[in-house]
Amino acid sequence: MTTTTTPTARQVEPAEHAHATELAFLAAYDDGARPPGWRLTPRAVVTFIVGSAGVPLELPRQARRDDLPRTLTVAAKFVGERALVERCVVTLAGERGLLLVGEPGTAKSMLSELLSAAICGSSELVVQGTAGTTEDQLRYGWNYALLLAHGPSAAALVPSPILSAMRTGAVARVEEITRCLPEVQDALVSILSDRRIAVPELSGTADATVPAAPGFTLIATANLRDRGVSEMSAALKRRFNFETVGPIGDLAQEIALVQRQARATLERVQAPFAVDEAVLEALVTAFRDLRAGRSVEGWEVERPSTVMSTAEAVAVASSLALAAAYFPGDRDVLSLLPGHLLGVVRKDDPADGAKLLGYWDGAVRRRAEDGARLWRQLWELRDVLAD
Ligand SMILES: Nc1ncnc2c1ncn2[C@@H]1O[C@H](COP(=O)(O)OP(=O)(O)OP(=O)(O)O)[C@@H](O)[C@H]1O
Numbered sequence: 374m375t376t377t378t379t380p381t382a383r384q385v386e387p388a389e390h391a392h393a394t395e396l397a398f399l400a401a402y403d404d405g406a407r408p409p410g411w412r413l414t415p416r417a418v419v420t421f422i423v424g425s426a427g428v429p430l431e432l433p434r435q436a437r438r439d440d441l442p443r444t445l446t447v448a449a450k451f452v453g454e455r456a457l458v459e460r461c462v463v464t465l466a467g468e469r470g471l472l473l474v475g476e477p478g479t480a481k482s483m484l485s486e487l488l489s490a491a492i493c494g495s496s497e498l499v500v501q502g503t504a505g506t507t508e509d510q511l512r513y514g515w516n517y518a519l520l521l522a523h524g525p526s527a528a529a530l531v532p533s534p535i536l537s538a539m540r541t542g543a544v545a546r547v548e549e550i551t552r553c554l555p556e557v558q559d560a561l562v563s564i565l566s567d568r569r570i571a572v573p574e575l576s577g578t579a580d581a582t583v584p585a586a587p588g589f590t591l592i593a594t595a596n597l598r599d600r601g602v603s604e605m606s607a608a609l610k611r612r613f614n615f616e617t618v619g620p621i622g623d624l625a626q627e628i629a630l631v632q633r634q635a636r637a638t639l640e641r642v643q644a645p646f647a648v649d650e651a652v653l654e655a656l657v658t659a660f661r662d663l664r665a666g667r668s669v670e671g672w673e674v675e676r677p678s679t680v681m682s683t684a685e686a687v688a689v690a691s692s693l694a695l696a697a698a699y700f701p702g703d704r705d706v707l708s709l710l711p712g713h714l715l716g717v718v719r720k721d722d723p724a725d726g727a728k729l730l731g732y733w734d735g736a737v738r739r740r741a742e743d744g745a746r747l748w749r750q751l752w753e754l755r756d757v758l759a760d
């Protein structure tokens with residue numbers, strides 16, 4: 374195991390770097406018509422996001438290049454309905470705003486990053502919405518040293534990521550839009566309807582308005598646990614198509630995703646991945662039961678107020694895998710699961726620990742009694758939850 378890192382290494386690569394080969398391949402593979410400013414065809418964008426279903430794609434003879442593989446199987450990145458991704462792509466192809474709404478940890482941000490990387494080659498034109506976000510951060514600000522020295526000029530203007538996207542016809546992203554104050558959010562109304570930003574300080578010059586180049590559009594995300602989208606102004610809502618991103622429907626797909634992501638985490642720190650699939654299955658099953666308020670078998674389960682998201686399941690699986698890698702042989706990773714689950718369940722309401730205990734006394738006990746070995750082991754760990 375080596376600990377050396379190059380100074381340019383990044384903890385997280387933006388999607389356009391992490392998947393650069395796939396993006397270049399898809400651009401060559403599908404040379405169909407593209408909406409203005411798009412790097413890929415709408416169909417290729419969907420393939421990039423949901424994958425090629427394990428099927429290797431082969432470059433047509435005339436598109437072959439030395440720097441591209443001849444065949445490539447595109448990995449699935451977002452796990453979910455293809456139709457949802459298609460609707461998102463169609464919205465953006467029409468240069469309409471796209472608002473992804475959903476519970477925390479349902480991959481809204483990931484989807485917006487993948488869409489923007491595939492469409493314009495950059496996912497980095499992003500504004501993070503907070504209670505402190507100002508209109509300047511959505512429009513433009515000033516370099517005050519230049520402003521004071523020379524007065525307002527194009528050189529002194531500091532563009533927001535949105536303004537930069539307008540100039541280049543790219544996709545800008547606004548994360549957690551509903552955390553911004555409604556009056557700040559409304560700065561987007563004129564951007565999305567007029568498709569230009571006026572800079573009154575530069576009136577009388579050629580830079581007094583910045584028009585949006587073809588291809589410019591916006592993807593926003595909103596978390597249903599924050600201040601609701603219902604508080605967005607009607608004018609702004611009307612300028613976005615809404616898409617709701619839900620939790621992963623299928624158990625096997627969720628287990629596979631959790632495993633893939635936890636493996637990737639371990640690869641990043643160059644540690645071996647040694648968690649049994651059975652342990653991951655128990656983990657994901659517990660998450661899904663608590664999320665749904667009903668076990669796989671149909672037994673009633675009391676739901677904690679925290680969202681038991683896939684993102685949290687990935688985090689727990691990664692912790693288990695790191696523990697197994699760095700403290701091998703100390704104890705069985707399964708024995709760490711109840712403690713981690715307790716940590717997640719109590720995030721919103723510390724009293725929810727009792728609900729996890731209820732889950733243990735119900736579903737976990739019944740599975741143990743039915744003779745499932747792993748669940749018997751988990752049942753024997755009940756004490757971890759009882760103190
Ligand atoms: N359907 C899914 N497909 C792929 N990955 C998923 C899916 N759902 C959750 N994940 C995992 O969850 C992680 C977190 O997703 P992301 O941060 O995009 O969620 P989010 O919906 O933006 O959450 P928040 O509302 O908290 O910002 C992803 O990186 C991925 O590991």
Ligand SMILES: [Mg+2]
Binds near residue numbers: 481482483548594
């Ligand atoms: Mg997010």
